[in-house]
Amino acid sequence: xxxxFLTNEYPxxxxxxxxxxxxxxxxxxxxxxxxxxxxxxxxxxxVVNPAAQxxxxxxxxxSAPKALHSVLGALQRCNAMASVATDAxxxxxxxxxxxxxxxxxxxxxxxxxxxxxxxLEPLRPxxxxxxxxxxxxxxxxxxxxxxxxxxVVCVSNETLVDVKRLFNIREDRLHVIYNGIDxxxxxxxxxxxxxxKYGVNPARPYVLFVGRITRQKGIIHLVRAIRHMxxxxxxxxxxxxxxTPEIEAEMKVAVAEAQELREGVxxxxxxxxxxxxxxxxxxxxxxxxPSIYEPFGIINLEAMACKVPVVASGVGGIKEVxxxxxxxxxxxxEQMKESPFEALNPxxxxxxxxxxxxxxxxxxxxxxxxxxxxxxxxxxxxGWDAIARQTAALYEQVLYRRSMTVAD
Numbered sequence: 001x002x003x004x005f006l007t008n009e010y011p012x013x014x015x016x017x018x019x020x021x022x023x024x025x026x027x028x029x030x031x032x033x034x035x036x037x038x039x040x041x042x043x044x045x046x047v048v049n050p051a052a053q054x055x056x057x058x059x060x061x062x063s064a065p066k067a068l069h070s071v072l073g074a075l076q077r078c079n080a081m082a083s084v085a086t087d088a089x090x091x092x093x094x095x096x097x098x099x100x101x102x103x104x105x106x107x108x109x110x111x112x113x114x115x116x117x118x119x120l121e122p123l124r125p126x127x128x129x130x131x132x133x134x135x136x137x138x139x140x141x142x143x144x145x146x147x148x149x150x151x152v153v154c155v156s157n158e159t160l161v162d163v164k165r166l167f168n169i170r171e172d173r174l175h176v177i178y179n180g181i182d183x184x185x186x187x188x189x190x191x192x193x194x195x196x197k198y199g200v201n202p203a204r205p206y207v208l209f210v211g212r213i214t215r216q217k218g219i220i221h222l223v224r225a226i227r228h229m230x231x232x233x234x235x236x237x238x239x240x241x242x243x244t245p246e247i248e249a250e251m252k253v254a255v256a257e258a259q260e261l262r263e264g265v266x267x268x269x270x271x272x273x274x275x276x277x278x279x280x281x282x283x284x285x286x287x288x289x290p291s292i293y294e295p296f297g298i299i300n301l302e303a304m305a306c307k308v309p310v311v312a313s314g315v316g317g318i319k320e321v322x323x324x325x326x327x328x329x330x331x332x333x334e335q336m337k338e339s340p341f342e343a344l345n346p347x348x349x350x351x352x353x354x355x356x357x358x359x360x361x362x363x364x365x366x367x368x369x370x371x372x373x374x375x376x377x378x379x380x381x382x383g384w385d386a387i388a389r390q391t392a393a394l395y396e397q398v399l400y401r402r403s404m405t406v407a408d
Contacts, residue, residue, distance in 0.1 A: 002034035003395060004088035004111075006081055008074070008097035010039035010052060015241045015271055016212060017298040018095050018118040021155075021179050026050045028388030033395075036088060038081040040074075040097065055080045067132035075100055082108070090114055090395045096121060096138045099145035112150040112398045116177075117159055119216070119295050122166055126215035130243045143167060150398045153177050153391070155296040156317025162295075175394055178320075179296045180384035186278060186305035188375075194279035198236075198268050205285035205364075206234035206264070207357050208308070210277060210299050213242035213251050218290035218313060220247075221350050223254040225290075227261055228354030233361050234264035238280060240271045281306035285367055286360045287328075290353055292344060294318050300328075301382055304374030309367050311356045313349075321382075327374035329356040 005026060009019025022037075027050070029035050035050035037043065043054035055077040062069055078101035086105070092114040093102035099115065106113040121127065121139045128135040146152055146167050154160040154176050163174065192202035200206060207229075211217040219239050226235055237255070242248035251267075259265045272280070281287065287303035289312040296317035300310050304321070310328030312318050324330040331352045332344070360367050 001090070001392070001395060001399075002036065002088045003029065004086050004091045004105075005035065005037040005039075005050070005094065006078070006091060006098035006101045007037065007094040008040045009095075010037055010041075010043055010054075012044070013039075013041045017179065017296065020298055021116070021118065022094050024180060024182055024384045025388060025391065028384045029391060032388060032392045036086065038084070038101070040077050053084070065132060067130065068134045071131060071134035071137055074098075077101075078104065086111075089399055092116065092395075093145065094118060096142045096145075099141050103145055103148065106148065106150075112402050113145070113148065114151045114153065114394065114398060115145055115149045116153040116155065117146070117163060117295065118155060119293070120159070120162055120166065123162065123293050124216060126243075129215075129246065149173065150402065151175060151394055153394070155179050156320050158316045158319065159295040162316075177387055177390045177394070178317075178382060179298045179301065180382045180387040181298075181301045181305050181378050182384055183305060183379055185274070186281075186302055186378075188282045188307045189279055190282070191275075191279035192283065194276050195283055197276075198266060200234060200236055200266055201264070202283060204232075204234050204264065205361060206236045206283075207286045207288055207311075207361070208236045208238070208280055208284035208303075209288050209290075210238040210272075210280070210302075211289070211291075213239050213247055215243070215247065216291060216293050218292045220250060220254055221292075221346060222288055222290040222353060223251070223258050224346070225350040225354040225357070226258040226265060228351050228358075229262075230358045230361065231262065233285065234266065236266045236268065236280065236284070238268045238272055238277070240269050277302070278306060281308055284308050285364070286311060286357055288353060288357060289313065289318065290331075290349075291315060291318065297321055301378055304328075304371075305378045307371035307375045309360055309370035309374065311353060311360065313353075323373075323377065327370055327377055329359070331356055 007022045030050045037050050037052040043052035057073045074097045081101040082104040091102050091105045091111045102113045105111050121142045195202045255267045287308045287310050294316045300321045310322050312322050314330035322328045
């Protein structure tokens, strides 16, 4: 069998959980079958399997509004991806950026289409800040791709519930396959030099955030929670790739205010290497994920693999990764049941985040116990090798169903 991945993110350009998913799933799938990857931007063309090809963007002729450039650029690159011949039996798309390419290949070549839902556009209304009217197009594109796909992979059961509610998809085409973690790479290490590089004191405990600066990740809520945190520990925010200049400016103001309130608040603006990220996880006393929408939340799994207890918002797939009271604490469960971005009380949420962080910071024994439990949970459920086998089995199922349809 040969599969074809279409994706925005791929090494060396990864900035979010979907990119991490594609990188590690691709690596494991390549042990089971031939795999070709077509991605935006650059790609390492020296690897034979998975073979990767990057597609650059030429926006020199764009005169449309700036907010539409990412949408128009995605279409341009998807058309280029689809114009290259392939002998793959299955095309597998990751995020809306790549969906147009999958639609073209399915319609023109009859290749079965698999789509993994890493997030859902209707549940990210703040994207209109970034895309303008392009947001309406991405919602249409996602709906079209999901409803015509031969299989839709949801990264959590909560995501499956959302997909059923929002789209008209046959039950037998819906599947849940979790994100995973490389349990060899992500383990607790002792590298205090990484902390010193960024001015963090290895002798003092800290709470850590890792993620993009976007409404979805809730980073502003965590920064505003700092005023409610007890003294005596540091706060390390590894936050980059802002969605818009406006949210970047908002972040700068919020961090500056927090740094005036207490010492030991560090903002690492760039995207870190995997090695540095693992070091920061490993030395953290607590990890915090304040997302207001999260289909899975792979950052929580990364922290758990490094034996760090997690304080996270009780939304989406996070509830299937973090076990409340066992591997950490879930916050805002009642507030976030229906529509978190509308129903959320920001002040209460910030207060609740700080409260649970304070509980853990005051109890190193509890931190250790929850950290150990998190590692065990990661080992028992979320290994990438098992997830790759489930994905390969899904491809087989899709191809078998297609062959039966052709035979009929």
